[in-house]
Amino acid sequence: MNIVVLVKQVPDTATERKLDPADSTVDRAASDGVINELDEYAIEEALLLKEKHGGEVTILSAGPDQATDSIRKALSMGADKAVHLNDAALHGSDALQTAYALAQALGTVEYDLVILGSESTDARTGVVGAALAEYLGLPQLTLANKVDIDGTSVRIQRQTDEGYDVVEATLPAVVSVVEKINEPRYPSFKLIMAAKKKPVAKLGAADAGIDTARVGLANATTEVVDFAAAPPRAAGTVVKDEGNGGVQIADYLAAKKFL
Amino acid sequence: MSHRLTPEHEDLRRTVEDFARTEVAPVIGDYYERGAFPYEVIAAMGRMGLFGLPFPEEHGGMGGDYFALCLALEELARVDSSVAITLEAGVSLGAMPIHRFGSAEQKKTWLPRLCSGEALGAFGLTEPGAGSDAGGTRTTAELVDGGWVVNGVKSFITNSGTDITALVTVTAVTGTRPDGRPEISAILVPSGTPGFALGQKYSKVGWNASDTNELVFTDCRVPEANLVGERGRGYAQFLRILDEGRVAIAALSVGLAQGCVDESVRYAGERSAFGRNIGHYQAIQFKIADMEARAHTARLAYYDAASRMLAGEPFKKQAAIAKLVASNAAMDNARDATQVFGGYGFMNEYPVGRFYRDAKILEIGEGTSEVQRMLIARELGLPA
Numbered sequence: 256m257n258i259v260v261l262v263k264q265v266p267d268t269a270t271e272r273k274l275d276p277a278d279s280t281v282d283r284a285a286s287d288g289v290i291n292e293l294d295e296y297a298i299e300e301a302l303l304l305k306e307k308h309g310g311e312v313t314i315l316s317a318g319p320d321q322a323t324d325s326i327r328k329a330l331s332m333g334a335d336k337a338v339h340l341n342d343a344a345l346h347g348s349d350a351l352q353t354a355y356a357l358a359q360a361l362g363t364v365e366y367d368l369v370i371l372g373s374e375s376t377d378a379r380t381g382v383v384g385a386a387l388a389e390y391l392g393l394p395q396l397t398l399a400n401k402v403d404i405d406g407t408s409v410r411i412q413r414q415t416d417e418g419y420d421v422v423e424a425t426l427p428a429v430v431s432v433v434e435k436i437n438e439p440r441y442p443s444f445k446l447i448m449a450a451k452k453k454p455v456a457k458l459g460a461a462d463a464g465i466d467t468a469r470v471g472l473a474n475a476t477t478e479v480v481d482f483a484a485a486p487p488r489a490a491g492t493v494v495k496d497e498g499n500g501g502v503q504i505a506d507y508l509a510a511k512k513f514l
Numbered sequence: 515m516s517h518r519l520t521p522e523h524e525d526l527r528r529t530v531e532d533f534a535r536t537e538v539a540p541v542i543g544d545y546y547e548r549g550a551f552p553y554e555v556i557a558a559m560g561r562m563g564l565f566g567l568p569f570p571e572e573h574g575g576m577g578g579d580y581f582a583l584c585l586a587l588e589e590l591a592r593v594d595s596s597v598a599i600t601l602e603a604g605v606s607l608g609a610m611p612i613h614r615f616g617s618a619e620q621k622k623t624w625l626p627r628l629c630s631g632e633a634l635g636a637f638g639l640t641e642p643g644a645g646s647d648a649g650g651t652r653t654t655a656e657l658v659d660g661g662w663v664v665n666g667v668k669s670f671i672t673n674s675g676t677d678i679t680a681l682v683t684v685t686a687v688t689g690t691r692p693d694g695r696p697e698i699s700a701i702l703v704p705s706g707t708p709g710f711a712l713g714q715k716y717s718k719v720g721w722n723a724s725d726t727n728e729l730v731f732t733d734c735r736v737p738e739a740n741l742v743g744e745r746g747r748g749y750a751q752f753l754r755i756l757d758e759g760r761v762a763i764a765a766l767s768v769g770l771a772q773g774c775v776d777e778s779v780r781y782a783g784e785r786s787a788f789g790r791n792i793g794h795y796q797a798i799q800f801k802i803a804d805m806e807a808r809a810h811t812a813r814l815a816y817y818d819a820a821s822r823m824l825a826g827e828p829f830k831k832q833a834a835i836a837k838l839v840a841s842n843a844a845m846d847n848a849r850d851a852t853q854v855f856g857g858y859g860f861m862n863e864y865p866v867g868r869f870y871r872d873a874k875i876l877e878i879g880e881g882t883s884e885v886q887r888m889l890i891a892r893e894l895g896l897p898a
Contacts, residue, residue, distance in 0.1 A: 331525060441533050443563035444576040447525045 256310035256404060258301040259364055260334065261357060261371035261383075264288040264318050264325040268376050278472055279479035280347045281377055283321065290325045293372025295332075295439040297432050300402055301370050302333045302440070308404055311335045313364055317345060317356055323455070330450035331442035337453070338364060342460040347472025350378065354386030356470055360463040361391065363456070366427060368409060373398050373431040384431035394424035400435040517817045519585070526582055530589040533562065539865075542594040545723040546868055551676050552723050555597055559590075560631020565604055569613055574626035580758060581820040584765035588813075591769025592776060593865070595872040596723035598766045603672035604628065606759045608635025611683050611700060615743030615751055620702065624681060633680035638668035638729055639752070645669075645882075649749070653731065655686035655701045661735045662688075662701050667713065668729040670879075675712045675727040679705050682729060685748045699748040702740040709734030720871035756881065757830050760837040761823060763880045764816035767840035770869055770876070771809040774844075774851035777866050778802050781855055792854070801850050808843035815839050831893035838886040841876035848873035 266272040270286035290298075301312045314329040314337040316322050326337045340360045348356060361369065369391075374381035388395030399411035400419065409428050412419040414435060442450075460467050468474060494503045508514045519527060538555055545552045559565065567583045569575025576582070583605055591598035609628040612620050612635070627633035644650035653666025664686055668674075674682050681704045689697040703710050713728030743751045779802060782793030792798045819832035851866040852859030859866050877883045892898055 327521070328525065331529075441558075441562045442525070442529050443561075444522075444526050444567055444578045444582055445563055445571065447522050447529070448577060450525075451522065 256304060256308040256368065257313070257364075257366045258304060258310065258368045258370060259313045259315050259361060259366040260294070260297050260301045260329070261369065261387075262294045262298065262314050262316045262325060262329050263291040263372075263375050264316065264322040265291045265375050265377040268292070272377065274479070274482050278347060279482060280472065283319065288321050288325060290328055291372055291375045291377075293374060293376075293432065293434060294329075295372075296434055296436050297370040297372050298329050298332050298334060299437045299439040300399075300432055301368075303437065304368070304402065304404060310367070313338060313366070315357065315360055315364065316340070317348075317353060317360065319346075326455060327450050328442065330453045330455075331447040332440060333442075333446055335453065337455045338458060339455055340458045340460075340463060342458075342465070342467075344460045344465075344467040344471050347475060348470045349475040349477045350380040350382045351386050351476050352470045352474065354383050355390055356460070356463070356465050357383070358387055358390035359465045360458055361387075363458065363463060368404070368426060369393075369429045370402075371429070371431050373433050384429055388429040391427075391429065394428045395431075396422045396424055396428060397431045399430050399432045402430055402432070402436070517814060517821075523582060523585055526578075527585045527589055529562070530564070530586045531592070533558070534590050534593040538590065538597055539593045542597065542723060543863070543865070543868070546594075546596060547722075547862065549722045551600075551725050552597060553677070556600060556631060556634075556678075559597065559601060563629075564601055565609070565631035566629030568605065569609065569625060569629050573613070573621055574629035576629075579824055580761070581817075581824055584762055584816060584820055587762055588765045588769035588772070591766040592773040594723070594868070595766065595770055596721050598769060599672060599721055599724050600634070602759070602762050602766055603636065604631070604634045606755065606762050607637035608673060608681075608683075610755055610758070611637060611742055611752065612702070614755065615700070616702075617739065619739065620742065624702075627680060632678065634673040634676055634678050635680060636671050636674035636682040638671045638674070638682050638684035640669045640671070642667055642669050649696070649698075651685055651687055651696065651698055651749075653684060653686040655684075655688050655699065657688070657738065658735075660738050662686075662738060662740060664701060664703060664709070664731040664734040664736070666731050668731075670716070670726055671729050672724060672726055674725065674729055676725045679725075681705060682710075683742055684729075684731070685752070688745060688748075691746065697746040699745045700742040700752070701736060702742050703731070703734060703736055707734055707736060720868070720873070720875055722871075757833045758823065759880045760833040760886070761816055761819045761829075763876060764812065764819065764833070764836035764840035767837075767844040767873075767876045768809055768813045768816060770873055771805065771812060771840070771843040771847040774847035774866060774869055775802060775805045775809055777864070777869075778805065778851045778854045785856075798854055801854060805847045805850050808839075808846055812836070812840035812843040831890055834881075834886040834889040834893070837881060838883055838890070841873075841883060844869075844873045844876045 266286040267289045273282040273285040275282040305312050312334040314334045317340040396411045398413045400414045401412040403410045410423040413422050563576045566575035567578045568580045571577045587598050628635050655662040655664045683702050687696040688699040691697045709732045711730045713730045785792050815836040819829050819836040822829035848870040852870045855866050
């Protein structure tokens with residue numbers, strides 16, 4: 256069972272994140288890069304499946320030079336090897352272009368299953384998994400909170416507002432996961448030390464057979480027309496309990512349609 | 515000339531930092547208030563391999579070095595000292611004597627479990643009448659019919675009474691040396707050995723989520739093979755372990771000192787007085803700047819001691835200096851941080867109150883500040 260996990264480096268959600276005014280893309284210098292949180296769950300799930308079924312876990316990440324930090328962390332969690340797709344031509348690619356580029360890069364790897372987080376904390380489009388499956392011509396199983404593999408098929412629980420759907424497909428397939436699926440492990444020092452010896456294949460656009468006329472900011476299918484900083488948080492409402500605090504809170508929540 | 519961390523050490527530091535904030539900080543206050551041992555947190559630290567950091571992989575260790583342990587201790591202590599001291603004592607006092615001086619059989623029997631954190635080891639040196647003056651040891655171990663019979667009392671022994679404590683290595687008088695002074699050896703006593711009992715329950719000022727006990731040995735019999743290292747070298751062979759332990763306690767102290775800075779900076783940006791956040795006032799800024807300077811210089815002191823240790827160079831003086839300045843920094847920063855917090859600093863709901871209670875022992879344990887000064891003076895050639 257060879258599994259590829261798609262890992263995106265995103266700006267740390269704990270810091271102030273910015274867009275670059277010059278081209279409206281993410282300002283990666285403004286904050287530390289970390290593994291997209293949901294991708295950590297995808298890595299963990301791949302490692303659990305590997306422990307159960309054997310095989311190899313490969314990390315695939317598209318990103319600039321500094322994405323190597325996140326790739327190293329993914330390897331130190333226990334993945335076996337990595338592919339780093341890094342080309343200036345990819346800068347500013349939108350979700351569809353990224354999916355196309357990743358699909359091309361996947362052509363360099365053997366796999367039975369592709370796992371990724373259901374969305375990233377920076378762009379939050381949540382469409383890369385679906386678009387990738389389309390480009391690859393593979394079944395997509397999204398929003399999984401449980402994944403089981405049985406020989407040639409994969410079965411997931413797709414989380415819904417009411418409960419879950421059971422979705423099944425033949426392998427190979429693309430699965431996106433939600434945070435309820437597992438508890439990602441912390442890297443041990445042994446694996447941290449081992450990570451530096453694990454192979455990381457560096458791919459340029461040409462190596463992956465990517466048509467550079469189809470990627471990058473200039474060819475993007477979507478455009479950031481304008482952006483503004485989030486307004487500062489307004490002062491909250493203080494409920495003073497004069498014997499009817501509970502009622503006041505309930506009224507407040509009802510007015511906001513939470514109740 | 516650099517005290518920058520290697521990428522691997524930096525990755526480890528960040529991993530433990532993340533773990534401490536995510537897994538330890540939200541739950542440890544409750545354990546502390548109840549005086550309960552945080553088994554779940556310790557088990558998670560075990561799964562990360564923290565208890566095996568400086569030990570070779572053949573015995574279940576992580577194949578890292580002692581500095582990696584120090585970094586982990588610093589990051590844990592930034593959030594909580596109880597879990598940090600549990601790790602410190604488990605590794606450098608529980609497992610290290612066996613790793614360094616134990617027989618092949620002892621290593622095979624004990625190290626894998628100790629490295630995984632599933633079991634804890636303890637080291638019994640201090641006695642009711644012998645702390646800094648370890649030569650005053652009264653506990654005895656007599657060789658009778660192929661076994662050691664241990665009698666005596668040990669005080670303030672960390673990790674010695676948890677549900678997962680597997681063993682305690684005790685120093686004991688095993689005879690008289692030709693010069694008339696007592697011959698001190700180290701004997702490994704597994705938990706549950708008849709005649710090995712926990713004594714009085716302590717009421718501690720701090721480190722309340724860690725396990726500390728008095729140990730009572732009454733005709734406690736263990737096999738002759740439980741001698742750790744050479745007979746009569748019990749004290750001498752542990753002097754190096756104590757030097758290493760000082761670097762570890764220095765790292766832990768730096769963590770506490772830095773935790774005081776972290777909390778103070780955060781609070782200075784939230785708490786308002788006279789119409790502005792208190793971080794605007796020079797009285798607060800200067801206090802926090804001093805705290806940061808103390809934490810930083812103490813960190814450099816322990817990095818220096820650790821780098822000499824790893825290079826195989828003499829580091830006794832540097833270890834003593836690091837322990838002295840870092841424990842001072844912890845104590846000073848804890849006092850200043852509680853002052854920044856004002857009345858809330860006196861409340862246990864904020865971590866700084868816990869830091870205040872946890873700081874004092876750092877000037878006492880693993881060699882008091884006075885002992886460190888004595889060591890430094892001797893290293894300078896002053897009369898012993």
